Amino acid sequence: MSLFPSPDKRPMRPEVLRVAILGCSGSIGKQTLDVCRQHPDRLKVVALSVSSSCKALVSAARELGATHLAVADASHRGDPALAELPEGCEVGFGPQAVTGLAELSDVDCVVNAVVGEAGMAAGYAALAADKILAYANKESIVVAGDLLMPLAKPGRLIPVDSEHSAIFQCLVGERESDLVRIWLTCSGGPFYGMTREGLERVTPAAALVHPTWSMGAKITIDSATLTNKGLEVIEAHHLFGMGVDDIQVLIQRQSRIHSMVEFADGSVKAQLGPSDMHIPIQYALSFPERWCAPTKPVDWCQEVPITFGEADERTFGCLALVKEAGRIAGTMPCAANAANEVANAAFRAGECGFLDIERVISRVMEQTTSVPVDSLEQLSEVDARSRDLARKLVREARS
Known part of the structure; x- marks a missing residue:
C-alpha cells in the first residue's frame, strides 16, 4: 500500500482539522500544541491524553477547549488538578481510554506522541477508524508494522519523525518504484568518535545532552546508543517498502540534512532545514499543503560546512542489533x-x-x-x- 494518494484522488481536507493529541505533555506533544496555537483557524484541538501529568492536561484543555481527555495511569483518577477542569469535559482513565480518543467521531486527525510500545494500540485504532494518523510513536511501526501498514490508506499515515518526514517529503510526486536507496541521516549523538572503553564510563547526565536536538529523555538516550537509528531503519522499511540493507545510516553531525533518497538514475534528493520538530509536526498536520514557517529559517550563507560520516556499528552495537532484528522480522x-x-x-x-x-x-x-x-x-x-x-x-x- 502506497502512503501517497494520486493527485486526482487526494482526500478533501476539512476547513478546520479536528485533532486529538495523545501524549500532549511530552516533547512532541508540547510542540504539537504550539503548532495548534499558531493556526487556530485551521486546527482545533478536541481531545488530549497524558500518561500521568494531570496538571498539564488541565492547562492545555482549558486553553485550547478540548473536551475529550484521558489519563493513561489510572492511579491518577483522584488527582486534585482534575477538579480545575471546566464543565463539559469527559475524562477517561487507563490505556483503553487513550485508545478510545483515537476512535472518536469528532476527531479527524490523531497525533500519536505516546512514548514507546504503549502507543501501539492507539495507532492501530486510529488507522482502523480511518483517521489521519500523524505519528511520532515509531515503536508502533517497528513492533506492529505488519499489522498497521495494511490499514494505512494513501494520505492517511504521515510520519512526524524528522527523518521519515524528510523521506516522505522527498518522495511526494515521485514514482516509488524508482527508489533504490534511502540515506537515513544521524547526528551521531553526544559520544560520536568515542571508543567502547570510553562508553563503559559515560553517565546518564552526559548521555542526555544531545548535540543538536531537544527531545524527551528516552529518545535522547536512544540517540546516544544509536538504538534510535536502528528503530528508524525498521520504520523506514515498513513505510517505504525498502529492504533493511537498502537503508543506509549516514552520520550528518550538523543535523541540517534530515534524510535523502536515491533514485535509479543516480539522482539524490535531500530535505534540509532547522533542527526543530515544529516543522515536521506542522507538515503532518497540513499535508498536502505547506503553511508559513513555524520557526526561524536557516541562513545558509552563515552555515558551517556540512559533513558526512559512516555509522560505527562495532562501537555502537545497538544499531547493528536492532537492524538484525529488522532482518529477522x-x-x-x-x-x-x-x-x-x-x-x-x-x-x-x-x-x-x-x-x-x-x-x-x-x-x-x-x-x-x-x-x-x-x-x-x-x-x-x-x-x-x-x-x-x-x-x-x-x-x-x-x-
Whole structure:
C-alpha cells in the first residue's frame, strides 16, 4: 500500500482539522500544541491524553477547549488538578481510554506522541477508524508494522519523525518504484568518535545532552546508543517498502540534512532545514499543503560546512542489533524494542551501565524465537515476556 494518494484522488481536507493529541505533555506533544496555537483557524484541538501529568492536561484543555481527555495511569483518577477542569469535559482513565480518543467521531486527525510500545494500540485504532494518523510513536511501526501498514490508506499515515518526514517529503510526486536507496541521516549523538572503553564510563547526565536536538529523555538516550537509528531503519522499511540493507545510516553531525533518497538514475534528493520538530509536526498536520514557517529559517550563507560520516556499528552495537532484528522480522523487533525500553530506563535510573543496554538487547534477542506477527494480543505477550527477561538481565548486571 502506497502512503501517497494520486493527485486526482487526494482526500478533501476539512476547513478546520479536528485533532486529538495523545501524549500532549511530552516533547512532541508540547510542540504539537504550539503548532495548534499558531493556526487556530485551521486546527482545533478536541481531545488530549497524558500518561500521568494531570496538571498539564488541565492547562492545555482549558486553553485550547478540548473536551475529550484521558489519563493513561489510572492511579491518577483522584488527582486534585482534575477538579480545575471546566464543565463539559469527559475524562477517561487507563490505556483503553487513550485508545478510545483515537476512535472518536469528532476527531479527524490523531497525533500519536505516546512514548514507546504503549502507543501501539492507539495507532492501530486510529488507522482502523480511518483517521489521519500523524505519528511520532515509531515503536508502533517497528513492533506492529505488519499489522498497521495494511490499514494505512494513501494520505492517511504521515510520519512526524524528522527523518521519515524528510523521506516522505522527498518522495511526494515521485514514482516509488524508482527508489533504490534511502540515506537515513544521524547526528551521531553526544559520544560520536568515542571508543567502547570510553562508553563503559559515560553517565546518564552526559548521555542526555544531545548535540543538536531537544527531545524527551528516552529518545535522547536512544540517540546516544544509536538504538534510535536502528528503530528508524525498521520504520523506514515498513513505510517505504525498502529492504533493511537498502537503508543506509549516514552520520550528518550538523543535523541540517534530515534524510535523502536515491533514485535509479543516480539522482539524490535531500530535505534540509532547522533542527526543530515544529516543522515536521506542522507538515503532518497540513499535508498536502505547506503553511508559513513555524520557526526561524536557516541562513545558509552563515552555515558551517556540512559533513558526512559512516555509522560505527562495532562501537555502537545497538544499531547493528536492532537492524538484525529488522532482518529477522516477525516478532523479533518487538522483543528487541521491549528489551531496549527496559534497559534504557534502567540506565537513566543508574541501575546499569551504558553498554549494558546493548548487552540486554543482545541476550533477549538470543533467547527469542521469532514467529510471524498475527495480532496485537500476540505482540503484547511477546513484549511482556521480553520485558521480564530484560529486567532479570538488568538485575544480573548490577550484581
